[in-house]
Amino acid sequence: MTKQEIEEKLIAPLRGKRKVLIMTHDNPDPDSIASAFGLKYILKKTLGITSVIAYGGIIGRVENQSMVKLLHIDMLPLSEVSIRSYSVVALVDCQPHTGNVYLPPGVHPDIVIDHHPLRKSSEKAEFIDVRRGIGSTSTIITQYIRHLNLPVDKEVATALFYGIKSDTRDLGRQSTDIDVRLSVFLYPFTLQKKLARIEHPEKPREYYVKLYSILSNARIYGDVVVARVDLIGWPEMIGEFADELIQIEGIRWCLCYGRHNGSLIFSIRTTRPSYMAGVLAHKICHGIGKGGGHETYAAGKIDLAQALKKVKDPEDILLKRFLKEVSPRGMEPTMLVAADKVEIKPLQAEINS
Numbered sequence: 001m002t003k004q005e006i007e008e009k010l011i012a013p014l015r016g017k018r019k020v021l022i023m024t025h026d027n028p029d030p031d032s033i034a035s036a037f038g039l040k041y042i043l044k045k046t047l048g049i050t051s052v053i054a055y056g057g058i059i060g061r062v063e064n065q066s067m068v069k070l071l072h073i074d075m076l077p078l079s080e081v082s083i084r085s086y087s088v089v090a091l092v093d094c095q096p097h098t099g100n101v102y103l104p105p106g107v108h109p110d111i112v113i114d115h116h117p118l119r120k121s122s123e124k125a126e127f128i129d130v131r132r133g134i135g136s137t138s139t140i141i142t143q144y145i146r147h148l149n150l151p152v153d154k155e156v157a158t159a160l161f162y163g164i165k166s167d168t169r170d171l172g173r174q175s176t177d178i179d180v181r182l183s184v185f186l187y188p189f190t191l192q193k194k195l196a197r198i199e200h201p202e203k204p205r206e207y208y209v210k211l212y213s214i215l216s217n218a219r220i221y222g223d224v225v226v227a228r229v230d231l232i233g234w235p236e237m238i239g240e241f242a243d244e245l246i247q248i249e250g251i252r253w254c255l256c257y258g259r260h261n262g263s264l265i266f267s268i269r270t271t272r273p274s275y276m277a278g279v280l281a282h283k284i285c286h287g288i289g290k291g292g293g294h295e296t297y298a299a300g301k302i303d304l305a306q307a308l309k310k311v312k313d314p315e316d317i318l319l320k321r322f323l324k325e326v327s328p329r330g331m332e333p334t335m336l337v338a339a340d341k342v343e344i345k346p347l348q349a350e351i352n353s
């Protein structure tokens, strides 16, 4: 998008508007949070509009909580916002009717900025900038700031830098030249000490309890790892642990799933882009839920009360469909961590050997 296009299509139609709501996806990740924060900054600088950022779900991941706190990002839970009183609704890093952003019936977004595959439901919006080939929505927002020649605020820059970094897993996952170039643009403005505190926060003991539980539950089917998280502390935990497990040597696919607030949520990871994780996420919950995402990472959600009206055991169906797609038929799983394999040699034997 050129400077002129941004000015004419995004900025000009908002002139004179007062009530602008910017929505992230539910349980927002750093890219979604940074994009909202960046867009809010753009609207303030160009038009003097003070917009409101709202999110459905919760901000559970400790890194995301510290991002919001340290960079002074004002965000309200959707329950505290009367969405119908806003004349403009913008969605960042998500699109309507995809299962990861709640919009009340009859509410349609006016602005959609995203990097997931374009959905038909977005086409009603007046401003659509959906670029599937780009690594993060933060990249798109950074491009706007640059094209509009706005001064770069350090907290905004830090958020956007982290948004790009985290969505592309350090510029290694589905990143493009544009993501790299705009990271370099932001770098001199980023608050490195704050960023380090965001990326390496103190974690509650509960996190390690959950990590232990998932590691001891993970099963391996050849080059596929599957793990069920029994008690999910926060919804993003599923994706966080999927990121962890896909790093196991020799593993090609990963599925993590568990229940949260009456839903079954899952994350899929794969090591090779050609496998199309997003398509698979869509396929395995067909008819019982919603799923989608990118080439190497994807997620989905099944409303259990709804699904139980159609099938007896949605969890079992999800798992079986996944395994049918990715692993050789009938393969017996082994546990990732087999308790009896842990062997501690006496110190003397260690020295002698």
Ligand SMILES: [Mn+2]
Pocket (backbone or CB within 6 Å): 031, 032, 093, 115, 135, 136, 137, 167
């Ligand atoms: Mn994103």
